[in-house]
Amino acid sequence: MSRQGQGRRRRGKKPKAVDLWKPVPVLDPPEPIERAGDATAVIRSLGSPPLKGQGTLADQHLALAVDRTADMAMVLALTAGLMAEPDSDDDPVGADG
Numbered sequence: 001m002s003r004q005g006q007g008r009r010r011r012g013k014k015p016k017a018v019d020l021w022k023p024v025p026v027l028d029p030p031e032p033i034e035r036a037g038d039a040t041a042v043i044r045s046l047g048s049p050p051l052k053g054q055g056t057l058a059d060q061h062l063a064l065a066v067d068r069t070a071d072m073a074m075v076l077a078l079t080a081g082l083m084a085e086p087d088s089d090d091d092p093v094g095a096d097g
Helices: 041-045 055-079
Strands: none
Touching: 041 055
């Protein structure tokens, strides 16, 4: 390799600058959020965690964490005004009794 070639770097095309502040299309409003009937279904579908001697206890703790997370998601949805309206069949407050 010649001395001239040692100091040279191969320069490719520079990427085009992207305008990060350009206007973006308006998004559709989100669908109303409902709490899952069984928030632990996905975690249970994975099977018990591989913890020797603590499988049942670990299952219970994971289920509790998932349920609390689902509850917290519902609180956030309520705060943001994104909660789905309760079904009249499931609403004992409005039912004649």
